[in-house]
Amino acid sequence: MKVVSLVPSITEALFDLGLTEHEVAGRTKFCIHPAGKVRHIPVIGGTKNIHLDRIRALQPDLILANKEENVKEQVEALMADFKVIVTDIETVEDNDALLEDLGKLFHKEESAREFNLKIREALNQAALNSKLKAAYLIWKNPYMTVGSDTFIDKILSEIGFENFFKDRKRYPEIQVEDLAGADVIMLSSEPFPFKEKHVEELKTVYPDKTMLIVDGEAFSWYGTHIAKCGDYFKGLIDKVNAEVIK
Known part of the structure; x- marks a missing residue:
């Protein structure tokens, strides 16, 4: 085929x-x-x-x-x-079904089952010390974030964060002042390629907030990709836990 x-x-x-x-x-x-x-x-x-x-x-x-x-x-x-x-694909369950369907379609059922198990393992091996509100930025000029009806929102939740903009839908535009109540600000590597200089810009407004450049693929690439992100998620959570304790 x-x-x-x-x-x-x-x-x-x-x-x-x-x-x-x-x-x-x-x-x-x-x-x-x-x-x-x-x-x-x-x-x-x-x-x-x-x-x-x-x-x-x-x-x-x-x-x-x-x-x-x-x-x-x-x-x-x-x-x-x-x-x-x-x-x-909006949820992890949707992703499970996607891989199952692809497995059946291409006669790769066993591979699909194995990847779904690895995805669950990758999402379950990290743990926050406390529930933190995370603002996840995907774009600049204007700043844009993610609402509750997105796959990124579900991955945030799976690894222990609460989406600070869970009351919004899709990919809303926000202002810098809208970030005031977030515990953690995540700047994604895609689709906008956020860099450390963008962190420094936000630090001028919120010098005491925990801010991180995060791997956009780990949060938004559904399919099999998340199965490879267990160590990344664990490292991210460890870093956030250390920052919050500090």
Whole structure:
């Protein structure tokens, strides 16, 4: 079966489950994992600007898309000619089901079960000393955060944080003063590439707050990626615990 993946984290999951370059026929430019394998796969554009002609030239048997990451009109155009599965992942349970479905579809059920177990282990091995309210920033100019109906919100909760903006939806814009009540401010490495200089900017307003650059992939890449993040989450929690105690 020839598959085109329009979703970076799903591309990674396909290879983790055991598919090869002979089966994954097309990917987006943001599909960067696993690096040694995806480099051989034709690029069909970005997640938001798919080149339909490139996909048509590949004549895939199946296209995997995502409700949030891909443009509805482009996906619908592909549906006229190809079988398209549109995923919608908001919770860890959704992710469990995604891997189960991919396992059945590609006859990789055992691999899917193993990754779901590893994901649970990765999320369960870290523990906060106390419940902390975390503000998770994904964008700058304007600042944007995550609401309760996002996968990132669920990962925050799974590792012991309370989303400071849990009363909001999707990816709301906020002002710097809105961060005043947060215990921890997390600046994600993606989609905006926050750096230490951005931490220093916020420190001028909130010098005593715990602020961290965090790995955006660990919080937002559903599929199999979280199974590889156990040590990262544990290290992050240990760092936050130490900061709070200090």
